[in-house]
Amino acid sequence: GGMPREVSTRFFGRVIERLRHKGRAITLHDYERMTLEAFPEIFKVKCITHTKAGVAGLTDTYRAPGHVTLAVIPDILRFPAAQKLRPKASSALLCRIEEYFAERTSCFVKVIVVNPIFQQVQVAGKVVLHSGRDMAFYKDQLQKDVLEFLTPWAFGEQDTLSFGGRLFRSSVLNFVERLEYVDFLTDFGLFDEADLALENNLSVVEALTERHVLAAGDLTGLVVIENPDPATKIPLPEAAKLGRLIIGVDLA
Helix, strand or coil, X not given: CCCCCCCHHHHHHHHHHHHHHCCCCCCHHHHHHHHHHHCCCEEEEEEEXXXXXXXXXXXXXXXXXXXXXXXXXXXXXXXXXXHCCCCCCCHHHHHHHHXXXXXXXXXXXXXEEECCEEEEEEEEEEEEXXXXXXXXXXXXXXXXXXXXXXXXXXXXCHHHCCCECEEEHHHHHHHHHCCCCEEEXXXXXXXXXXXXXXXXXXXXXXXXXXXXXXXXXXXXXXXXXXCCCCCCCCCHHHHHCCCCCCCCCCCC
């Protein structure tokens, strides 16, 4: 099938897994390892038991005995650059996996194979550049840097793509502040995709379910402004409250 010759370490690993599940899917480990072995175009899989995945706009049901949901992430290296941010398997591949398990699991189990749900995170704030920096250029550069920070798998770090997890506002703030062209930030916020009005500034965004993957959403809330004269355009306490320590100035 065009695959490279199997090396000895891969052979022994496959044999050990085979001796464990014996070609029958029973446990979480069985479903996940059998999927990765039979379908090399799949990069990662998450098995969620007692769950009936919602299709055609329906929500997932988490109290569904007899149902097993497999959320699969395809190999990102097979996708063009524009589709790496939110990679999804084709419907034909999802059906092939379901048919594969229909012959290898209990007749009382219904296996549903679906794509992950990408939960988009929004970032907003006013970014002040160092003096002498071109606003037009660094506005685009800021968007690229934040996008790479929130979706590193699309930029060569495939192993960082995972289900679930959480994203802290402090980590995003620290990343932006450490960019060499950024002086400081004001009005920084982290928002969930459901908060279109950007009203609820969150300290942490958590994945809603085991099937969700945190990814970058709309970043237009990041506004780049010129480096003003702090004495006239930005009140000193406002500029200092995000970590700027000014020696000899009483902020009380």
